[in-house]
Amino acid sequence: MNQSIKPGDNPDLTEERLSGTFDTNSMAAVIYGSDKLAQRRREISEAVSRIPELQDSKPCPFMTREEKILEGSRKSAILNRLLPGLIDLDSFEETVFIHQEVIGIEGHPLALHESLFIPPIATQGTDEQQKKWLGRAQRREIIGCYAQTELGHGSNLRALETTATFDISSQEFILNSPTITSLKWWPGALGKSANWSIVIANLIVHDKNHGPHPFMVQLRDEKSHEPLPGITVGDIGPKMAFNGADNGFLGFENYRIPRENMLMRHSKVTPDGGYIRPPHAKIGYSGMVRVRSRMAAEQGLFLAHALTIAVRYSAIRRQGYLEDRSREVKVLDYQTQQHRLFPSIARAYAFIFCGFETIRLYDQLLIDVQNGNTSGMADLHALTSGLKSVVTHQTGEGIEQARMACGGHGYSMASYISEIYGVAIGGCTYEGENMVMLLQLARYLVKSIEMIQNGKSKNLGPMVAYLAANESEIDLNLGPNEYLKVFQYAARSQAWRATEKFQKLRNSGMSKEQAWNQASVELTRASRLHTRLYIMSTFINHVGSVVDQKIKKVLIDLLNVHITYEVMDIGIYVQGLLSSDQMDLIRNQLYVSLETIRPNAVSLVDSFQISDMQLRSVLGRRDGNVYENLFKWAKSCPLNDKDVLESVTKYLKPMMDKSKL
Ligand SMILES: CCCCC/C=C\C/C=C\C/C=C\C/C=C\C/C=C\CCC(=O)SCCNC(=O)CCNC(=O)[C@H](O)C(C)(C)COP(=O)(O)OP(=O)(O)OC[C@H]1O[C@@H](n2cnc3c(N)ncnc32)[C@H](O)[C@@H]1OP(=O)(O)O
Ligand SMILES: Cc1cc2nc3c(=O)[nH]c(=O)nc-3n(C[C@H](O)[C@H](O)[C@H](O)COP(=O)(O)OP(=O)(O)OC[C@H]3O[C@@H](n4cnc5c(N)ncnc54)[C@H](O)[C@@H]3O)c2cc1C
Numbered sequence: 001m002n003q004s005i006k007p008g009d010n011p012d013l014t015e016e017r018l019s020g021t022f023d024t025n026s027m028a029a030v031i032y033g034s035d036k037l038a039q040r041r042r043e044i045s046e047a048v049s050r051i052p053e054l055q056d057s058k059p060c061p062f063m064t065r066e067e068k069i070l071e072g073s074r075k076s077a078i079l080n081r082l083l084p085g086l087i088d089l090d091s092f093e094e095t096v097f098i099h100q101e102v103i104g105i106e107g108h109p110l111a112l113h114e115s116l117f118i119p120p121i122a123t124q125g126t127d128e129q130q131k132k133w134l135g136r137a138q139r140r141e142i143i144g145c146y147a148q149t150e151l152g153h154g155s156n157l158r159a160l161e162t163t164a165t166f167d168i169s170s171q172e173f174i175l176n177s178p179t180i181t182s183l184k185w186w187p188g189a190l191g192k193s194a195n196w197s198i199v200i201a202n203l204i205v206h207d208k209n210h211g212p213h214p215f216m217v218q219l220r221d222e223k224s225h226e227p228l229p230g231i232t233v234g235d236i237g238p239k240m241a242f243n244g245a246d247n248g249f250l251g252f253e254n255y256r257i258p259r260e261n262m263l264m265r266h267s268k269v270t271p272d273g274g275y276i277r278p279p280h281a282k283i284g285y286s287g288m289v290r291v292r293s294r295m296a297a298e299q300g301l302f303l304a305h306a307l308t309i310a311v312r313y314s315a316i317r318r319q320g321y322l323e324d325r326s327r328e329v330k331v332l333d334y335q336t337q338q339h340r341l342f343p344s345i346a347r348a349y350a351f352i353f354c355g356f357e358t359i360r361l362y363d364q365l366l367i368d369v370q371n372g373n374t375s376g377m378a379d380l381h382a383l384t385s386g387l388k389s390v391v392t393h394q395t396g397e398g399i400e401q402a403r404m405a406c407g408g409h410g411y412s413m414a415s416y417i418s419e420i421y422g423v424a425i426g427g428c429t430y431e432g433e434n435m436v437m438l439l440q441l442a443r444y445l446v447k448s449i450e451m452i453q454n455g456k457s458k459n460l461g462p463m464v465a466y467l468a469a470n471e472s473e474i475d476l477n478l479g480p481n482e483y484l485k486v487f488q489y490a491a492r493s494q495a496w497r498a499t500e501k502f503q504k505l506r507n508s509g510m511s512k513e514q515a516w517n518q519a520s521v522e523l524t525r526a527s528r529l530h531t532r533l534y535i536m537s538t539f540i541n542h543v544g545s546v547v548d549q550k551i552k553k554v555l556i557d558l559l560n561v562h563i564t565y566e567v568m569d570i571g572i573y574v575q576g577l578l579s580s581d582q583m584d585l586i587r588n589q590l591y592v593s594l595e596t597i598r599p600n601a602v603s604l605v606d607s608f609q610i611s612d613m614q615l616r617s618v619l620g621r622r623d624g625n626v627y628e629n630l631f632k633w634a635k636s637c638p639l640n641d642k643d644v645l646e647s648v649t650k651y652l653k654p655m656m657d658k659s660k661l
Contacts, residue, residue, distance in 0.1 A: 004606045010624030012316045012330060013602065020603030022550040027607035030551055031349070033356050037093070038609065044098050045611040047086055053078055054102050060244075060616060061413035062638055068244040069192070072108030080140050089138075101614045105302070105423045107245025109143060109193035115294070116188075117144030120198045120214055120287045123366060124263040133216060137196075142222070145189040146287070147250055148200040148212075152181025155436045157200075157285075160212050162252065164201035164262070168273050171259045173215065175201060175230075175252035183232075183251045186430075190248030191235030195220040197250070200284075203262070205273050213284060214263040219250070230255035241422020280374035282381070286366075289377075291431050292384035293362035297355025299395040302424035303348040304608040306417050309620030310341055310402035311605045313409070316624045331405075332601060338594040340405050344398035345597075345604050346562035349555075350539040351391050357538055358384055379461055382444035385437040386531035392427035393434060399424055409619055409626075414633050416617040435524060439516075442498065442523035445530060449499040463534065467492050474577055478586065480540045483563035487536055490573035491529035498522035529573065536566060557596045558604065564590035 002017035003024045028038035048054050057071060079086075079102060087094040095114055118137050121130060136142050153159045161182030164173040177183055184190070190197060196218050203213040219231050227233045232251040239247065262269060266278035278284065314337055318328035331337050361383070365376045403410040403417040410417055428434045448464040451457065457468040466488040474482055474489075501522050505515035516523075543559050546552040564586050567574070571583060578586075597604070612622050618633050619626055639645070 002603045002606055004622055006623065008623065008625075010316050010626070012318075013312060013624035016315045016332075016599075016602035017606065019599040020606075021600055022554050022603065024603055024607045024609070026548055026551050027554075027604070028609045030546055030548075030555070031352055031607060040088075040094060041097055041609060044087060044094065045101055045609075045613070048098065048101050049611070049613060051082070054082075055613075056616075059633065059636070060104060060106060060419070061416070062636070065238055065243045068106055069109070069246055072103050072106075072244045073193070075103050076108055076110045101611065103244070104614070104616055105242075105305075106419060107188065107242045107423075109189050109246065110140070111245055112145050112188040113137070113140070113143055113194075115291060116146035116287065117194075117196070117198060119290055120146070120263060121216070123286065123290075123370075124214055124265050124284070125216075126263075126265050129216070129260070129263060129265075133196075142196045143189065143194045144196045144198065145187045145194040145248075147184040147187040147190060147197045147217075149184065149186045150181060151183045151185040151249070152179075154186070155433050157212055160200065160202060162199065162201040163204055164199075164213065164215055164257075165204040166206075166259070166269055166273060167256075168271075170256070171271060172256040173201075173259065173262060175199070175215070175217065175255040175257065177251040177253070183249050185236060185249050186247050187250070188245045188247050190219075190233065190250055191246030192248070193246055194248075195222060195225060198263070198287075199250075203267075203269070203275075205269055205275050208275075210267070210275055213267055214287075215257060216261045216263065217255075217257055228255075239422075240426075241419055242426055279372060280369075280377055282377065283369070283374065285381075286369070286377070288431060289381055289384055290362055290366075292388045292437075293358040293380070294355070295384075295388045295427055295431065296351045296358055296391045299391045299424060299427055300348050300351030300355055301608070301610075302420055302427075303344060303351065303395045303398045304605070305610055305615060305617075305620075306399040306402035306420050307341060307345055307348055308605040308608055308610050308615060309415060309417060309617045310405045310410070311345070311601050312621070312624060313406050313415075313619040313626060314341065315602050316626055317407070319407075331407075332598070335591070335594065337405060338598060338601075340401050342561050342594050342597055342601065343565035344401060345601070346539075346558045346565070347394055347398060348608075349558060349604075350535050350562060351395070353542040354387065354391075354535050354538045357542075358387060378444065379463070382441045383463065383534070385432065386441035386527050387534070388427070388431060389434040389437045389441075390528055390531040390535070392425065396421065396425040396428060406619055409630065412630075414618040414630055415620070416615070417619075419616075438524040438527040439520060441527040441530065442520075445495045445526055446499045446502060446523070449495060464530075466533070467495055474582070478582075478589070480559060480563055483567055484533070484537055484540060486567050486574055486577060487529070487533045487570070489577045490570050491526070491533045493576070494522070494529050494573055495526040498526040529570065532566060532570075536563060554597075554600050554604070557593060557600070560589065560593040561597055564593055 001023050002020045005014055005017045029035040032038040032041065054075060063071065079098065083089060087098050121133050121137060137144055150160055150162065161179055163176050167174055199215045199217045200212045201215055203210040218228060219233055220227055230253050233248060235246045235248055259269060266283045268276040314332035315330050317331045319331050320328055322329045322333060361380055365380050368376055399417060399421045403421065406415055409415055448460055448467055451459055452468045460468060474486055498519055502515050502519040505518050506512065539559060539562060543555045546555055567586055568590055618629050621629060
């Protein structure tokens with residue numbers, strides 16, 4: 001049963017919901033990992049909807065940037081007061097969820113506090129440092145950000161220029177931004193809101209540069225909020241989206257902090273200027289891995305937002321005719337519309353399933369690292385590097401298709417899809433530019449192939465074991481596991497092709513760096529295929545573990561959309577494996593699977609259970625009453641406050657008057 005049906009809804013949408021074959025609350029439990037977690041989301045949405053001061057003061061598209069920041073701050077402050085009665089304060093998921101519900105996706109002054117400021121203190125701070133700052137941060141006595149990227153460098157962390165020089169005589173670090181390019185640039189909440197920051201700076205002791213390390217740095221006076229002497233700080237200006245956040249710039253001039261402000265759980269500077277190395281050279285990068293490990297689920301949900309809007313709207317939008325000339329059809333009945341939207345629904349589910357899996361893997365790694373075992377770091381770094389890149393890219397593509405699927409109204413901010421798109425595609429850049437991260441995964445793939453070449457296949461981890469197989473024929477009777485083999489073939493042959501290209505260039509006498517660069521397009525292709533294979537296999541395993549038979553049936557239908565679409569999409573890589581008859585068979589299976597999923601399309605997006613408040617879309621309203629509300633929305637546009645604007649009286653009217661003979 002679809003739990004979204006209510007009296008007064010658009011009958012076309014009710015019809016769709018009645019045609020669903022499964023219970024949407026049960027599906028939500030599968031999506032979010034348990035009935036309890038799904039139930040908590042519903043309870044929080046419900047509780048928030050009853051609190052007048054948490055409602056939007058006006059639609060976000062009608063707000064200026066300053067109003068967005070003000071509104072985000074107003075709601076953050078109210079939330080901080082009300083949170084204890086609304087959520088489990090120890091739950092990161094509930095904290096993120098309630099902020100997204102109340103404030104939305106356009107960013108706010110605390111958006112980075114929970115995800116990038118608190119975790120480094122908790123994982124890289126010593127027990128004393130945690131005692132000193134963690135409670136204050138959690139109670140929000142201080143607001144923090146994460147300042148790593150500089151004007152001149154974001155990807156290449158080795159070239160960061162900010163310095164933290166240890167001064168033994170005063171037992172302080174002296175922070176400096178020696179050049180214009182060394183200004184910190186981009187950190188969210190830095191511009192106007194944060195008064196503390198984790199700052200990544202090159203640690204210099206006795207004139208030796210030990211590379212980037214994290215420091216706890218106070219930026220603003222806790223009473224006046226004025227920048228402290230030696231600090232230059234401000235907002236970097238409007239962005240493509242995410243304008244409720246104040247991304248900022250930051251410079252230091254001989255700014256001193258106590259020795260105890262370097263986060264010293266792993267690397268240490270002793271009072272006499274000794275340096276103690278961390279147990280793994282890249283342990284300081286683990287905050288980034290944490291965020292990347294959460295991005296597949298986060299991005300899957302961005303895609304889910306856009307699809308909820310586009311699928312619901314496509315069910316109430318009637319345009320053109322099929323057989324019956326007496327009534328126009330729902331645009332959702334067009335095969336092209338289904339082909340545009342349904343594979344993305346499958347991907348959204350797949351990304352979320354993968355995302356919860358990588359969050360679990362990160363949590364496990366954290367425990368291992370705290371116990372001194374860093375052996376899993378390289379694997380998770382490779383996995384999350386590829387996953388964040390593929391998922392953000394495909395999410396962007398899926399959201400843009402969802403916008404076009406809504407025709408003209410998709411282009412209006414009333415759909416809200418452009419904002420979702422703008423925020424989501426930021427993910428292609430932040431937390432590691434996608435190409436750069438694909439190349440990180442490629443290093444891992446090349447190393448794995450070199451192990452095979454050196455006769456050490458048995459040392460390969462489970463995620464890359466397929467690279468050593470030798471599949472060259474596929475059964476025509478294609479089930480999920482055969483599709484997986486097709487994908488393995490594609491990923492494997494591309495990984496070998498790219499590696500061999502790199503090796504050939506090396507053998508021709510080229511330097512490692514040049515050879516890598518000349519093979520890099522092929523290498524990134526290998527990384528994408530490897531990651532898409534991982535997503536597919538996680539999807540298959542996840543569906544296999546579902547117990548509720550009605551839910552399982554529809555998830556198998558969705559999986560069929562996914563595997564057939566994905567294999568068609570990589571046709572060029574499987575030409576040596578599949579005959580044209582087999583490709584035709586797969587193409588036809590895709591069309592059949594689109595038809596099979598059609599009656600459940602609305603129920604599948606309803607199962608994401610994204611409230612109207614969170615969706616902030618006139619087109620995507622749960623009740624489907626779009627047209628009257630679009631008209632209401634347009635009338636409430638501030639431009640319509642007056643019939644005759646100054647633009648007319650001051651310029652257009654005099655121009656027209658002058659032009660009159
Ligand atoms: C209150 C609740 C709020 C909730 C929010 C609510 C609503 C908001 C709604 C939505 C949110 C939406 C949007 C969010 C908005 C904002 C964005 C948020 C965050 C963005 C933050 C940032 O962007 S922080 C900056 C991130 N920067 C980067 O990612 C930089 C990328 N570069 C690198 O990571 C590195 O430079 C590098 C890995 C590319 C290269 O490093 P380098 O040191 O040069 O190493 P290499 O020589 O290449 O490799 C050496 C070796 O090391 C291995 N390695 C590298 N990294 C790691 C690692 N992390 N772990 C393990 N190993 C690693 C690498 O593989 C090599 O190994 P081999 O030699 O064996 O090959
Ligand atoms: C919305 C948003 C929020 C952000 N929030 C934060 C934050 O809170 N804190 C923070 O510290 N930073 C933040 N950032 C910064 C972000 O992490 C960086 O912008 C990102 O890591 C990319 O670095 P870059 O800007 O230097 O890109 P560049 O590296 O300059 O990328 C430019 C181009 O060069 C290519 N390129 C670069 N290196 C290589 C290479 N080795 N091989 C092949 N191609 C290469 C890239 O693929 C890309 O096409 C944020 C950015 C955005 C957009």
